[in-house]
Amino acid sequence: VSPQRQLRGSAEDRLIARYFGPLAKHPGALGLADDAATITPPPGCDLVLKTDGVISGVHFFPDDPADLVAKKALRMNLSDLAAKGAKPLGFLLAIALPKDLAEVWLADFARGLGEDAEYYDCPLLGGDTDRTPGPTAVSIMAFGTLPHGTMVRRNGAKAGDRVIVTGTIGDAALGLRLRQGSAAANNWGLGERLRDNLLDRYLLPQPRNEVAEILRGYASAAMDVSDGLVGDLSKLCHASKVSADIECQRVPLSEAARKVLTGDPGVMETILTGGDDYEIIATVTPAKQRALTTAAQAVGVPITEIGEVTAGDGDARFIGAQGNPLAFARPSFSHF
Amino acid sequence: VSPQRQLRGSAEDRLIARYFGPLAKHPGALGLADDAATITPPPGCDLVLKTDGVISGVHFFPDDPADLVAKKALRMNLSDLAAKGAKPLGFLLAIALPKDLAEVWLADFARGLGEDAEYYDCPLLGGDTDRTPGPTAVSIMAFGTLPHGTMVRRNGAKAGDRVIVTGTIGDAALGLRLRQGSAAANNWGLGERLRDNLLDRYLLPQPRNEVAEILRGYASAAMDVSDGLVGDLSKLCHASKVSADIECQRVPLSEAARKVLTGDPGVMETILTGGDDYEIIATVTPAKQRALTTAAQAVGVPITEIGEVTAGDGDARFIGAQGNPLAFARPSFSHF
Numbered sequence: 001v002s003p004q005r006q007l008r009g010s011a012e013d014r015l016i017a018r019y020f021g022p023l024a025k026h027p028g029a030l031g032l033a034d035d036a037a038t039i040t041p042p043p044g045c046d047l048v049l050k051t052d053g054v055i056s057g058v059h060f061f062p063d064d065p066a067d068l069v070a071k072k073a074l075r076m077n078l079s080d081l082a083a084k085g086a087k088p089l090g091f092l093l094a095i096a097l098p099k100d101l102a103e104v105w106l107a108d109f110a111r112g113l114g115e116d117a118e119y120y121d122c123p124l125l126g127g128d129t130d131r132t133p134g135p136t137a138v139s140i141m142a143f144g145t146l147p148h149g150t151m152v153r154r155n156g157a158k159a160g161d162r163v164i165v166t167g168t169i170g171d172a173a174l175g176l177r178l179r180q181g182s183a184a185a186n187n188w189g190l191g192e193r194l195r196d197n198l199l200d201r202y203l204l205p206q207p208r209n210e211v212a213e214i215l216r217g218y219a220s221a222a223m224d225v226s227d228g229l230v231g232d233l234s235k236l237c238h239a240s241k242v243s244a245d246i247e248c249q250r251v252p253l254s255e256a257a258r259k260v261l262t263g264d265p266g267v268m269e270t271i272l273t274g275g276d277d278y279e280i281i282a283t284v285t286p287a288k289q290r291a292l293t294t295a296a297q298a299v300g301v302p303i304t305e306i307g308e309v310t311a312g313d314g315d316a317r318f319i320g321a322q323g324n325p326l327a328f329a330r331p332s333f334s335h336f
Numbered sequence: 337v338s339p340q341r342q343l344r345g346s347a348e349d350r351l352i353a354r355y356f357g358p359l360a361k362h363p364g365a366l367g368l369a370d371d372a373a374t375i376t377p378p379p380g381c382d383l384v385l386k387t388d389g390v391i392s393g394v395h396f397f398p399d400d401p402a403d404l405v406a407k408k409a410l411r412m413n414l415s416d417l418a419a420k421g422a423k424p425l426g427f428l429l430a431i432a433l434p435k436d437l438a439e440v441w442l443a444d445f446a447r448g449l450g451e452d453a454e455y456y457d458c459p460l461l462g463g464d465t466d467r468t469p470g471p472t473a474v475s476i477m478a479f480g481t482l483p484h485g486t487m488v489r490r491n492g493a494k495a496g497d498r499v500i501v502t503g504t505i506g507d508a509a510l511g512l513r514l515r516q517g518s519a520a521a522n523n524w525g526l527g528e529r530l531r532d533n534l535l536d537r538y539l540l541p542q543p544r545n546e547v548a549e550i551l552r553g554y555a556s557a558a559m560d561v562s563d564g565l566v567g568d569l570s571k572l573c574h575a576s577k578v579s580a581d582i583e584c585q586r587v588p589l590s591e592a593a594r595k596v597l598t599g600d601p602g603v604m605e606t607i608l609t610g611g612d613d614y615e616i617i618a619t620v621t622p623a624k625q626r627a628l629t630t631a632a633q634a635v636g637v638p639i640t641e642i643g644e645v646t647a648g649d650g651d652a653r654f655i656g657a658q659g660n661p662l663a664f665a666r667p668s669f670s671h672f
Contacts, residue, residue, distance in 0.1 A: 030489070033575055035416045035559050036386040036480075038487045041377040050372040051428045051464045051477060058468060080371045092387045094430065094475040128387045132394060134470015139430040141387060141477040144372075151374045153366070223371050239369055 012129055015103075019110035026090055026123035037126040039090065045145040048086035052076045053094075053139035061179065062135075066105045067112025068204050069138065074116050076226065077142035079207035079278040083224040085152040085216030086144025088122035088209065094139040096132035105136075120209060146216060156221040157240035157283035161309040164292070166208050166279045166301050168254040169229050173274020174267065175202030188263060194256035201254075205278035210299040215282055218292035222282035228273035230328055233281055233316040240283075243312025247319050248272070248326065252304040272318060273328055283309055348465055351439075355446035362426055362459035373462040375426065381481040384422035388412045389430075389475035397515065398471070402441045403448025404540050405474065410452050412562065413478035415543035415614040419560040421488040421552030422480025424458035424545065430475040432468035441472075456545060482552060492557040493576035493619035497645040500628070502544050502615045502637050504590040505565050509610020510603065511538030524599060530592035537590075541614035546635040551618055554628035558618035564609035566664055569617055569652040576619075579648025583655050584608070584662065588640040608654060609664055619645055 016032055024032045028039040041047055054073045056062050074091065081088055093113070097106065117123050122142065175198035177185040190198070207224070215222050221240055225232050229251070237244050248268065253261065260267055284292050293303045307319075318326045352368055360368045364375040377383055390409045392398050410427065417424055429449070433442065453459050458478065511534035513521040526534070543560070551558050557576055561568050565587065573580050584604065589597065596603055620628050629639045643655075654662045 034420075034490050036384045036420050036422075036487075038382050038384050038420075040382050040484060043379070046374050046376050047383070048372045048374050049428060049461055049479075051430050051462060051475075053430055053464055053466065055432060055466060055468050055470070058466065084370075084372050084374075086372075092385060092477055094387050094389055094477075096391060096473060125385055126387060128389055128475065130389065130391060130394065132391050132470060132473065134391070134468060134473070137432060137468065137470070137473060139464065139475045141428055141430075143385075148376060151372075154370050 015106065016129055019106055020093070020124060020127060023110065023114045023117055023124040026125055029123065029125045032126060039125065042145055044148055046148050046151060047089070048081055048084050048144040048146060048151055049141070050077050050080040051139060051141040052080065053137065055137045056135035064203065066108035067115070070109045070113035071116045071204055073138045073140050074113060074122070075205040075207045075278065077140045078120055078122065078209055079205060079224040079226065081142055081144035082207050082209040082212045083152065083215065083222045083280045084144070085150060085212050086146045087212060088120050089143040089145050090123045090125040091143065092125055092141040093127035095127065096130045096134070096137040098134070098136060099131055101136060150216050152215050152219050152222045154221055154223050154236045154239035157236060157242050157309045158220060159242055159309050159311040161220050161283040161285055162289050162305050163233070163244050163246060163281065163283055163307045163309060164303050164305050165225070165229070165252065165281045166211065166296070166303060168252045168257065169225065169277055169279060170257050170271025170274060171198050171201035171254050172276035173270045174257055174260055175199045176274070176276065177270065184264065188260045190256060190259060194259060197254060197256045202276060205276065207278050208280050208301055211280065211296050211301050214292060214295045215280070218288040218295070219282040219284050222280055225277040225279045225281050226275060228275040229277065229281065230273045230316060230318060234314065236281065237316050238314035241314065243310045243315040243317065244307055245310055245317050245319060246307035249321055250304065250306045252302065269328055351442065352465055355442055356429070356460060356463060359446065359450045359453055359460040362461055365459065365461045368462060375461065378481055380484055382484050382487060383425070384417055384420050384480040384482060384487055385477070386413050386416045387475060387477040388416065389473065391473045392471035400539065402444035403451070406445045406449035407452045407540055409474045409476050410449060410458070411541040411543045411614065413476045414456055414458065414545055415541060415560040415562065417478055417480035418543050418545040418548045419488065419551065419558045419616045420480070421486060421548050422482045423548060424456050425479040425481050426459045426461040427479065428461055428477040429463035431463065432466045432470070432473040434470070434472060435467055437472060486552050488551050488555050488558045490557055490559050490572045490575035493572060493578050493645045494556060495578055495645050495647040497556050497619040497621055498625050498641050499569070499580050499582060499617065499619055499643045499645060500639050500641050501561070501565070501588060501617050502547065502632070502639060504588045504593065505561065505613055505615060506593050506607025506610060507534050507537035507590050508612035509606045510534045510593060510596055511536070512610070512612065513606065520600065524596045526592060526595060530595060533590060533592045538612060541612065543614050544616050544637055547616065547632050547637050550628060550631045551616070554624040554631070555618040555620050558616055561613040561615045561617050562611060564611040565613065565617065566609045566652060566654060570650065572617065573652050574650035577650065579646045579651040579653065580643055581646055581653050581655060582643035585657055586640065586642045588638070605664055
């Protein structure tokens with residue numbers, strides 16, 4: 001392969017103008033018609049910067065709907081902004097497209113991206129489009145704002161804090177098993193509704209941006225749960241130089257996950273370590289716990305206490321129904 | 337290919353900590369140990385945002401030295417910041433690595449990136465590392481700052497302005513021809529020194545960050561020359577709703593390019609349209625031209641006037657030695 005530049009000078013500009021230009025509604029995007037974007041940060045605010053992305057065949061299936069691929073890529077980043085307490089400001093997009101990719105894929109991708117940019121009030125500010133001999137790859141760089149010095153860190157948990165989590169854990173990991181058509185998953189005996197619940201959780205994350213400000217007000221530490229509850233809580237404990245004791249029975253599960261677990265208790269490991277939850281795990285002092293929970297419920301986000309922070313050296317211990325600590329073969333999933 | 341998550345939980349964290357952690361010297365990078373970075377924008381400043389990247393086999397050769405791949409990826413973005421008048425603040429890195437990539441490649445890449453982050457005072461703030469079944473791909477998102485409202489745009493050129501360019505044009509495009517070992521290039525009869533000059537210009541851009549503040553003070557419009565002088569000037573004219581008349585004989589050429597051109601006049605098109613120059617093209621009113629030129633020369637950046645802006649509709653006309661307008665088969669190069 002030789003990096004000789006190719007000759008259809010305006011094709012990239014045409015694609016950008018056609019599909020991404022309409023998304024560039026922020027004045028600082030300059031209609032994607034300059035070399036760079038410019039933003040005026042709100043006075044007194046810090047910016048929160050995050051980049052995460054997806055690659056076809058690694059993070060999504062090649063036949064996943066393109067609009068949902070776009071939304072997942074953006075929402076993965078929005079989930080981090082939420083966990084850090086930041087309000088979305090905008091994002092940059094870098095996308096690499098195989099030569100044989102149908103243009104309708106790009107049209108669907110841009111439509112989905114535009115819908116979410118609008119919904120989350122997080123406009124496209126700029127980007128980079130390239131052809132690749134490899135698979136479709138999408139990188140998002142998202143920016144958020146929050147009052148100076150208020151970013152919620154991983155490292156603020158203290159012994160005695162309660163560990164809380166939003167929503168339900170494990171649905172996306174089970175949805176992935178279904179999507180992969182594994183023999184075990186086919187025996188779960190879920191009806192269509194519960195099956196769709198799990199598949200949807202895998203396909204389209206629902207980041208918890210409603211609680212960003214609440215976390216800033218009350219949480220001592222927070223992060224989003226994207227690589228599995230066990231591994232992510234371990235990272236939080238490690239950063240905070242504490243340990244945590246979690247009661248597995250208190251980990252919030254959906255109706256579908258509970259049904260799967262009843263028939264196949266071995267999936268507990270998948271639930272706790274599978275990733276793609278895009279929920280938030282946080283720690284909070286007992287004095288602030290009720291206020292946090294009440295405020296989150298007021299914006300429609302369920303909060304469940306699952307354990308507590310202890311003095312220690314970075315161990316996230318998950319305790320089973322009989323008081324036994326669980327050992328995991330794979331505490332956290334990684335693409336490496 | 338199935339997007340099943342893989343099982344070596346800490347490998348990504350280990351790679352990041354080992355190779356990129358030492359680069360994260362900005363306090364807001366939080367040692368790459370949190371979910372996101374945070375920066376406090378300087379009061380009264382706007383941020384300039386840019387993303388650009390390189391893919392192996394598309395923008396660089398698979399056997400290019402990894403430290404230079406890193407530098408090129410960062411410098412492409414720094415060149416845009418320079419053209420917009422912005423001072424580098426920091427960057428995010430998204431990198432996709434093939435499974436079979438030797439770890440020494442990553443070590444060299446990180447070393448080169450660190451050297452340039454230091455040299456350009458543009459620290460690594462955060463990033464995303466993934467495995468890919470495709471070629472190595474690097475995306476950089478660079479941030480710069482400038483006083484509120486002072487970003488140098490493409491759209492400010494007015495009839496009567498002079499068109500100026502930094503440095504010399506066409507060297508990188510000729511260097512690419514040499515790198516490709518084309519038959520024509522082998523007949524150029526360059527000695528080793530001139531040959532290396534051209535190869536170096538292709539391999540390692542030298543962005544013009546020294547003139548960022550000067551452009552802000554004096555230029556009516558500017559952009560960096562990355563996709564070829566002809567196409568990039570056309571974009572500037574189009575954005576400014578003007579035309580431009582350029583005298584090809586005034587386009588500044590290096591000793592090597594002049595020698596190639598003497599033996600092979602047909603390479604003028606390569607020189608003017610080939611791209612990867614990472615020089616800056618700008619427009620300036622006659623009243624400010626001397627001040628701009630003097631200030632740029634004082635920081636070691638040669639400035640050459642190559643033509644003037646005229647009333648018109650986005651045409652960049654390049655006039656040959658006999659007063660004839662040149663027609664280009666390929667006004668601008670693109671990967672599409």
